[in-house]
Amino acid sequence: TAKNLKGNRGMLIVLEGLDRAGKTTQCQLLYEKLTKKLGTDKVRVQKVPDRSTQIGQAINSYLISQTHLPDQAIHLLFSANRWELRDSILSSLAAGQTLILDRYVPSGVAYSLAKEVPSMTLEWCLAPDLGLPQPDVTIFLDIDPDRAKLQTARADFGRERYEVSDFQAKVRKNFKTLLGDGANPGALRMGKVVTIDACQELDEVANCIWIAIKDLHIGEKEIEIIQ
Numbered sequence: 001t002a003k004n005l006k007g008n009r010g011m012l013i014v015l016e017g018l019d020r021a022g023k024t025t026q027c028q029l030l031y032e033k034l035t036k037k038l039g040t041d042k043v044r045v046q047k048v049p050d051r052s053t054q055i056g057q058a059i060n061s062y063l064i065s066q067t068h069l070p071d072q073a074i075h076l077l078f079s080a081n082r083w084e085l086r087d088s089i090l091s092s093l094a095a096g097q098t099l100i101l102d103r104y105v106p107s108g109v110a111y112s113l114a115k116e117v118p119s120m121t122l123e124w125c126l127a128p129d130l131g132l133p134q135p136d137v138t139i140f141l142d143i144d145p146d147r148a149k150l151q152t153a154r155a156d157f158g159r160e161r162y163e164v165s166d167f168q169a170k171v172r173k174n175f176k177t178l179l180g181d182g183a184n185p186g187a188l189r190m191g192k193v194v195t196i197d198a199c200q201e202l203d204e205v206a207n208c209i210w211i212a213i214k215d216l217h218i219g220e221k222e223i224e225i226i227q
């Protein structure tokens, strides 16, 4: 297993899910496990959106309802924020550093589609992200939005724009359509896709994630792009 994880390039791992599904905690736990195996300089976590850039700050203002933007404009800003990360994603992988992304393209499509703006079709939503690096594995932490709301980890839930149960239920449905649900393949190609029940205990979820990635063979395979 250690050998598989030590391929020529790093692995691109994406964790996805609703607000409060436990992504950030699980990214940290996975980071710790992987660093034990690979070394601290061989693993990195990146939050997406990255709120530290100028575009990220514009996204943050929108999310905390300090600014208003048309749905199309904010959609494109989220995508631009991922494009800003592209070079650092690729250079990490090339340097043999495994990268864990806390959200990525599936969030981009799932959240915008949930707004149900007729002109913002799946094709329209995905278009600006075409050409970005494609993950090796995408882990969907699936949780019922009402259960997520009850989780105590984040007392500030509900403060941001999308943190409303009805909206989250639509996002969840979109994630399932986009990433696949059991036997049904998803509409997006995001590498190996694994859905995990995020209502389980933290350690149980962490175990499931580990099982999903530990035997992944990337070998000599170059990173693909989303098309």
Ligand code: DGP
Pocket: 019, 048, 049, 063, 074, 075, 078, 079, 102, 103, 107, 108, 109, 111, 112, 160, 162, 163
């Ligand atoms: P987070 O920092 O992980 O809490 O994400 C911020 C919020 O923005 C969260 O409600 C999910 C949502 N979000 C993340 N990425 C995108 C995106 O690309 N498009 C849209 N519309 N929403 C996104």
Ligand code: NA
Pocket: 019, 020, 160
């Ligand atoms: Na959030």
Ligand code: NA
Pocket: 047, 048, 049, 102, 103
């Ligand atoms: Na995030």
